[in-house]
Amino acid sequence: xKKKEMICIVCPIGCHLEVIEDATSESGYIVKGHKCDKGRVxxxxxxxxxxxxxxxxxxIKGGNLPRLPVRTDKEIPKxxxxxxxxxxxxxxxxxxxxxxxxxxxxxLETGSNIVASRSL
Amino acid sequence: MLIYDIVVxxxxxxxxxxxxxAKKNGIDNILVIERDRELGGILQQCIHNGFGLHIFKxxxxxxxxxxxxxxxxxxxxxxYKLDTIVLDISKDKIVSAINTVDGLVNIQAKAVILAMxxxxxxxxxxxxxxxxxxxxxxxxxxxxxxxMEGYMVGKKVIILGSGDIGLIMxxxxxxxxxxxxxxxxxxxxxxxxGRNVVQCLDxxxxxxxxxxxxxxINGKDRVESVVVVKTDEKKQAIPGTEEVxxxxxxxxxxxxxxxxxxxxxxxxxxxxxxxxxxxNELMETDTEGIFACGNVLHVHDVVDYVTKESQKAxxxxxxxxxxxxxxxxxxxxxKPEKGVKYIVPQKIGTDNLGKTVELxxxxxxxxxxxxxxxxxxxxxxxxxxxxxxxxxxMERLVLDSRLLTGKEESVLTIEISSEEE
Ligand SMILES: Cc1cc2nc3c(=O)[nH]c(=O)nc-3n(C[C@H](O)[C@H](O)[C@H](O)COP(=O)(O)OP(=O)(O)OC[C@H]3O[C@@H](n4cnc5c(N)ncnc54)[C@H](O)[C@@H]3O)c2cc1C
Ligand code: SF4
Numbered sequence: 001x002k003k004k005e006m007i008c009i010v011c012p013i014g015c016h017l018e019v020i021e022d023a024t025s026e027s028g029y030i031v032k033g034h035k036c037d038k039g040r041v042x043x044x045x046x047x048x049x050x051x052x053x054x055x056x057x058x059x060i061k062g063g064n065l066p067r068l069p070v071r072t073d074k075e076i077p078k079x080x081x082x083x084x085x086x087x088x089x090x091x092x093x094x095x096x097x098x099x100x101x102x103x104x105x106x107x108l109e110t111g112s113n114i115v116a117s118r119s120l
Numbered sequence: 121m122l123i124y125d126i127v128v129x130x131x132x133x134x135x136x137x138x139x140x141x142a143k144k145n146g147i148d149n150i151l152v153i154e155r156d157r158e159l160g161g162i163l164q165q166c167i168h169n170g171f172g173l174h175i176f177k178x179x180x181x182x183x184x185x186x187x188x189x190x191x192x193x194x195x196x197x198x199x200y201k202l203d204t205i206v207l208d209i210s211k212d213k214i215v216s217a218i219n220t221v222d223g224l225v226n227i228q229a230k231a232v233i234l235a236m237x238x239x240x241x242x243x244x245x246x247x248x249x250x251x252x253x254x255x256x257x258x259x260x261x262x263x264x265x266x267x268m269e270g271y272m273v274g275k276k277v278i279i280l281g282s283g284d285i286g287l288i289m290x291x292x293x294x295x296x297x298x299x300x301x302x303x304x305x306x307x308x309x310x311x312x313x314g315r316n317v318v319q320c321l322d323x324x325x326x327x328x329x330x331x332x333x334x335x336x337i338n339g340k341d342r343v344e345s346v347v348v349v350k351t352d353e354k355k356q357a358i359p360g361t362e363e364v365x366x367x368x369x370x371x372x373x374x375x376x377x378x379x380x381x382x383x384x385x386x387x388x389x390x391x392x393x394x395x396x397x398x399x400n401e402l403m404e405t406d407t408e409g410i411f412a413c414g415n416v417l418h419v420h421d422v423v424d425y426v427t428k429e430s431q432k433a434x435x436x437x438x439x440x441x442x443x444x445x446x447x448x449x450x451x452x453x454x455k456p457e458k459g460v461k462y463i464v465p466q467k468i469g470t471d472n473l474g475k476t477v478e479l480x481x482x483x484x485x486x487x488x489x490x491x492x493x494x495x496x497x498x499x500x501x502x503x504x505x506x507x508x509x510x511x512x513x514m515e516r517l518v519l520d521s522r523l524l525t526g527k528e529e530s531v532l533t534i535e536i537s538s539e540e541e
Contacts, residue, residue: 007314011173012422012513014314052319053169055181056295057267064157067270069167069183078323085295099187117167118183 006046008039019043051075055117056088058103063095063120070103074112083108095120125149125441127215127229129206129382132161133423134414134430135235136189141434142233143196147441151227152193152200153217159193159200160186161237163423165264168288174424185423209386213409230444231409231437234383234397235430238376238415250336255343259285259373263292272296274369278346279303280334283512284312284421286373291320301365302327304334304348306355309486311512313421333357334370343368376419383412393462394418400451400467401477402436403429411437418464418480421512425480450528452496459483459490459536461511470528473521480516481534483509490538492517497530509536 002021007014017039018032031043045051053075060068070091076084084107091103097116104114125147128135131154139152158164163171166182173179176188193200204219215227240258257265257273263285265271275298279286282305290300303310303321308330310317321328329348335357336347350361378396380388389398389406396417397405404411413433414426451467461484468477481492487509494502494517501523509515517534524532 007318009315009319012170012313012315014508016508052323053179054295055168057167057270059270065268067268069181069267071167071169071181081295081323099184117181118164118187 004047006043008034008042010038010042015039017043019047021047050078052078052081054081054084054088056085058088058091058093060097060120061092061094063097065120068093068097068120069117070114071117072107072110072112073115074110076107076110076112080108080110084110088114121214122151122225122227123149124151124227124229126151126231126233126437127213127227128152128233128235129209129215130154130161130235130237130414130416131156131159131200131202132235132237132414133163133186133189133426134237134416134433135161135233136186136193137427137430138233138235138411138413138434138437139198139200140189140192140196141431142438142441143198145435145438147438150198151229152198153204153206153215154200154202155205157203159190159202162260165260165267166288167267168292171423174422175427182423189427206382209382209410211386211407230441231411233430233433233437234405234410234412234416235414236379236382236416238378238419240372241375241377242372248334248337250338250347251340253337253339253341253343255339255369256337257369257371259289259371260376262369262371263289266292266296272298273371274298274343274367276301276367277369277371278334278348278365278367279371279373281305281371281373281375282310282312282317282328283373283375284316286371287312287316287320289371289373290326291324294324294326300324300326301367302329302332304329304332306333306351307331308353309510311510313510313512331355335362337370338364343370346370376415378416378419380416383416386410388412391462391466393456394464396464398466399464400469401432401465401473402469403433403465404436404440409437409440411440418462421514425514425516429480452524452527452530452532454479454532454534456481457533457535459485459487459538460534463534468524468532470525473525475521477519477521477524478516479519479534480514482511482514483536484511486510487536487538490536493535493537494519495533495535496523496527 022030031040055071057067101116163182163186171185208216213229278301349357411433413430454463461482492504
């Protein structure tokens with residue numbers, strides 16, 4: 001029986017979870033120690049396909065500042081973080097930009113977009 | 121002289137929320153003064169996600185959270201001045217500010233809201249030996265340089281201090297291609313949130329070096345290396361454990377202090393435990409008509425609480441302007457006892473209490489499976505169980521006002537009782 005201990009990162013409470021492999025349950029895992037259901041979902045996803053939101057900056061020309069903050073609008077698989085960063089580092093945009101503007105669509109086929117996280 | 125009903129000093133999330141709330145409460149003549157080139161305060165450099173979970177029920181980045189409030193400020197037509205620094209506030213509420221366009225201006229206000237935020241502790245406060253080469257940064261300064269100016273602070277970096285800023289900057293540096301040798305904590309645990317240890321350090325295999333400290337920084341012009349030692353239970357260096365690490369930058373993330381020069385000059389009484397003004401439940405300082413909220417009052421880790429606290433200050437200031445008086449009656453004093461670092465507010469007026477009273481507190485150590493015990497004089501009025509409490513996480517307690525009515529001149533104490541003892 002495989003078992004993994006982890007800290008839920010969904011909210012600042014940071015519950016200590018125990019995720020146990022269990023062939024009889026629907027998801028294949030039992031989660032213990034979560035205060036809310038988000039923790040259960042997180043625990044299982046962390047075993048099957050861990051994902052993260054990515055935030056960074058890109059070069060912006062003609063704005064009040066030389067950098068524009070950006071984010072993925074959904075979480076992407078953890079193992080694609082550095083490939084995603086490579087693409088983000090190539091981006092250059094021109095002001096004006098509005099918060100929420102899509103800069104890269106469906107990055108690395110993840111279903112997530114790179115969007116501006118402020119107006120500049 | 122310019123005349124305003126309410127002058128708000130500082131245009132970060134605290135100042136924005138206070139001004140918006142005052143406007144919504146019927147005060148039209150409001151001025152927000154910000155020394156930076158834009159509104160939003162430190163949120164503009166906090167590009168990571170983790171803001172707004174309580175208020176918006178979604179995870180926003182700092183700039184996104186700020187922009188929502190800046191847009192609202194614009195929609196409500198609230199006046200603000202940028203690139204303007206407040207130099208002095210008098211007891212009669214004359215605010216003196218300076219900028220390059222208007223020069224020195226004096227503004228007569230009926231109420232003033234202090235929302236100046238906090239600043240970082242510096243290396244001077246730390247006693248690290250060695251030269252003073254380029255490449256030593258406060259973590260917040262490095263955050264601003266990287267995220268707003270696009271200036272990378274180093275290629276091989278060591279971070280002293282395991283608070284949230286230190287953890288977040290470690291990830292940020294690695295994502296931007298730098299190597300992070302480790303994040304050093306002088307104590308036996310990370311000062312920041314568990315979730316930040318996981319998603320900022322563990323995700324990127326960055327070592328968390330518990331019980332370590334930097335004792336010396338070497339380098340002629342630029343940082344070349346640091347001397348690291350192990351520390352004992354009392355956070356003191358253990359002789360003979362010195363190790364040298366080559367690096368070209370050192371980040372210091374060793375704490376924030378409320379920015380209270382203005383309050384001090386004004387003669388406002390500060391609380392030694394918070395570093396901010398002593399306030400009542402309306403966020404009013406001991407000086408009538410002067411309110412305080414956000415990081416200038418006590419250092420917050422969650423911006424949603426800053427917003428809520430500041431809305432209270434904005435509302436109270438608008439009531440004060442309408443009535444030109446305060447009617448809070450006698451006070452209950454709050455006092456931190458065993459295990460508690462501080463409590464805000466420090467005073468609770470017993471007249472006109474709402475349905476509930478909100479108290480914020482921090483513990484002074486890690487507590488597992490313990491109880492928060494709230495007493496009025498010697499009677500226990502509430503007990504709350506907690507599985508896990510750490511100093512970096514503020515606790516919010518809500519009390520039924522009926523427990524407090526008629527108890528003026530009492531002292532409310534909070535203590536932690538640990539069942540493991
Ligand atoms: C690095 C870091 C990471 C954080 N991460 C998170 C997180 O993930 N989630 C979360 O919820 N919270 C987080 N926080 C906490 C949150 O961002 C702060 O608590 C909040 O920004 C405090 O708001 P404030 O308005 O009190 O202060 P500030 O944002 O500092 O604003 C104060 C403003 O006042 C201005 N000012 C100061 N003095 C004067 C003067 N004399 N005249 C004119 N203007 C003046 C300053 O220029 C500044 O703009 C983080 C904080 C930091 C530092
Ligand atoms: S399980 Fe729920 S309460 Fe616990 S940390 Fe995760 S999201 Fe927060």
